[in-house]
Amino acid sequence: METSKKICKNGSITLPKQIRAEAGLFPGNAVDISTSTDGTVTIKPTAPCCRFCGTVENVIVADNVVICRKCAEKIIEKVGATND
Numbered sequence: 001m002e003t004s005k006k007i008c009k010n011g012s013i014t015l016p017k018q019i020r021a022e023a024g025l026f027p028g029n030a031v032d033i034s035t036s037t038d039g040t041v042t043i044k045p046t047a048p049c050c051r052f053c054g055t056v057e058n059v060i061v062a063d064n065v066v067i068c069r070k071c072a073e074k075i076i077e078k079v080g081a082t083n084d
């Protein structure tokens with residue numbers, strides 16, 4: 001997703017919900033912000049956080065998706081329920 005936003009007087013920008021969801025950014029998570037010489041600003045989670053709930057505890061990377069043990073167990077449970 002690509003969108004345009006105006007920077008507020010205090011320098012803040014609200015990241016659209018869809019952007020946060022796609023990037024796996026959650027309220028309360030720390031982010032690293034960096035710039036490139038071409039003016040690109042990059043925002044990424046400081047620590048890998050679960051794509052589904054945002055926790056940074058007990059996370060694993062599976063097929064480039066960061067997921068916590070709790071969410072992984074929920075998904076496995078649902079998959080098991082649909083196979084019955």
Ligand SMILES: [Zn+2]
Nearest residue numbers: 050053068071
């Ligand atoms: Zn999770």
